[in-house]
Amino acid sequence: MHLYLPIALTSVNILLIVGLGLMVGLLSGLFGVGGGFLMTPLLIMIGIPPTVAAATDANQIVAASSSGTIAHWRLGNVDFKMGLLLLIGGFTGGALGVHIIKVLRAMGNANFLIKITYVIMLGLVGGFMFIESLMALKKSKSQQGNPVAVEVGANPGHANPGKKRALIGALPFQIYFEKSGVSHSVIVPIALGMLVGILAAIMGVGGGFLMVPVMLYLLRMPMHVVVGTSLFQIMFTCTEVTFLQAYANHTVDFILAILLLLGSTFGAQIGAILGRRLKGDQLKILLAIIVLAVTVKMLLSLVMQPHILLSYKGGH
Amino acid sequence: MRYTTLLAGIIGLFLLLWGPKALAMVTCEVSPNYIPIHFFYNGAELKISGHADQVCDYVVIIKDEAEKLTLRRKGKVKGLFWMNVGEITFEPVPKVFMVFSNKPLDEILDKSEQEQYDIGYAALFHEVHVEGVPQSEREKWIKEFIKFKENLKLYREKFNAIKVEKEGSGSRYLFDMHWPYQAVPGVYTATVYAIQNDRVIGTCTKVIRVEKVGLLKKITQLAFEKPALYGIISIVIAIIAGVGVGLVFGSKGKH
Structure with missing residues (x-):
């Protein structure tokens, strides 16, 4: 059965789109x-035209992430305090990033540098997460029956807490984040949020992939809280993107978004339930595998000659 | 004054008798010629038919108004990576360009006539300006452009598609086609060319109107005329759906 989309100006198979939503929503909740x-x-x-695809995706993520945030909030996995601070940084960073990219473009060949940096970064993040969670899983196996080991797995246990940590610890406005069980200066999450915001804007991506490892390894939050808090943030950033795209570019296809969210809101719930059954390190290693798979896919698409060399403007 | 009229009359008679071709009377019918786009629209079946008072070959061209189109162009960077390297502009090109005939074009129509009437890809691109790439690469990018458009089902060159039958001293033609849902709402023209001895001897043009109707039209109007309201509605619906499903699942989980 097909449905015509008023803004994308094309017809799509309803089941295919709902199925896509379900699959991506599952990843989101998980x-x-x-x-x-x-x-x-x-x-x-x-x-779907690239500009409409990117804008409408943001619209459906609002639904999937609010569904996921509620599921994780019930499980006690959303650190609102941390989420808000990261958001403040993220919004500022996003605005800065948009200007930085203009400067980079003016310097020439920016697209190449951005794309390659993105692939390398994804590869490094995925590789590091994979090795780290694999080691933690092995460690927890050898110390079976000790639940603390699993939770410590969420905290990567840096070998040298030394000077850097002491420096960060000396920053003013220290507060304790009860949900995450960590103490940080207010400046740290704002600065990190800003960094992710800048990178996300430059690379033209949402930033979930960057934010999750940052929360996990730099803010030392437990994996389950990372998932819930990340969804909470994504809900806000995608709301902003949806509004701006609808207002300035008229690229949000409301019908496509509804079809997608029919799948993704349920997918996010299923993801949250599945996630509850998995340990932090199991989740991390799965995410690492997906990140690595995306890296390989991007590398292949960069190296292999595309079938068609022309495309409409816009999109990622 | 009288001499001028006489001269014009003689020239007219001369043209009629020794002119390039005796013109054929061609009729054409496009059914349906109005395609409403509703929610379950997935393209339409079109039938184009008619006849000419002479035995001849036929070409049908469906197109819309030509415009300037700028696209992103992929190329190789550092000898290894394929990525977007810049923009390329084609002007003027129609959004839709479909050519149907009963025999291969070059067998029935002279090249100069093809060019004069913009019949076929070769004729269409003869006048197209390509900007953003060196002139030496023009042909390569025109081929890519056609591939891009054909992939979207918007360009088509299909010979042997039209059925022609003899009818008295004239001929009748008929063909069916699937109108692609990828063709955006707008006004298109279908022109039938009757061809004899490598020359166009008659034409007939009909308009095809493709239009969004009902709720689809209203949604589009809202998106373009009240974008802020449209954005807010999109967000509110997404949040209600997300929170709603979240609450339903949550209450189920409690039992």
Whole structure:
């Protein structure tokens, strides 16, 4: 059965789109990522114009992430305090990033540098997460029956807490984040949020992939809280993106978004339930595998000659 | 004055008798010629038919108004990576360009006539300006452009598609086609060319109107005329759906 989309100006198979939503929503509820890295190219592949694909995806992520945030909030996995601070940083960083990219573009060949940096970064983050969670899983196996080991797995246990940590610890406005069980200066999450915001804006991605490792390894939050808090943040950033895209570019396809969210809101719930059954390190290693798979896919698409060398403007 | 009229009359008679071709009377019918786009629209079946008072070959061209189109262009960077390297502009090109005939074009129509009437890809692109790439690469990018458009089902060159039958001293033609849902709402023209001895001897043009109707039209109007309201509605619906499903699942989980 087909449905015509008023803004995308194309017809789509209803079941295919709902199914896509379900799959990406599942990843969202499970790992706390928006899933734009997967959804936007898939939508473009089935004929949605790139600008509409990216904007509408943001609209459906609002639904998936609010569904996921509620599920995780019930499980006590959302650190609102941390989420808000990261958001403040993220919004500022996003605005800065948009200007930085203009400067980079003016310098020439920026697209190449951005794309390569993105692939390398994804590869490094995925590789590091994979090795770290694999080691933690092995360690917890050898210390079976000791639940603390699993939770410590969420905290990567840096070998040298030394000077850097002491320096960060000396920053003013220290507060304790009860949900995450960590203490940080207010400046740290704001600065990190800003960094992710800048990178996300430059690379034209939502930033879930960057934010999750930052929360996990730099803010030392437990994996389950990372997932819930990340979804909470994504809900706000995607609301902003949806509004701006609808207002300035008229690229949000409301009908496509409804079809997608029919799947993704349920997917996010299923993801949250599945996530509850998995340990932090198991979640991390799964996410690491997906990140690595995306890296390989991006590398392949960079190296292999595309079938068609022309495309409409816009999108990722 | 009288001499001028006489001269014009003689020239007219001369043209009629020794002119390039005796013109054929061609009729054409496009059914349906109005395609409403509703929610379950997935393209439409079109039938184009008619006849000419002479035995001839036929070409049908469906297109819309030509415009300037700028696209992103992929290329190789550092000898290894394929990525977007810049923009390329084609002007003027129609959004839709479909060519149907009963025999291969080059067998029935002279190249100069093809160019004069913009019949076929070769004729269409003869006048197209390509900007953003060196002139030496023009042909390569025109081929890519056609591939891009054909992939979207918007360009088509299909010979042997039209059925022609003899009818008295004239001929009748008929063909069916699937109108692609990828063709955006707008006004298109279908022109039938009757061809004899490598020359166009008659034409007939009909308009095809494709239009969004009902709720689809209203949604589009809202998106373009009240974008802020449209954005807010999109967000509110997404939040209600997300929170709603979240609450339903949550209450189920408690039991």
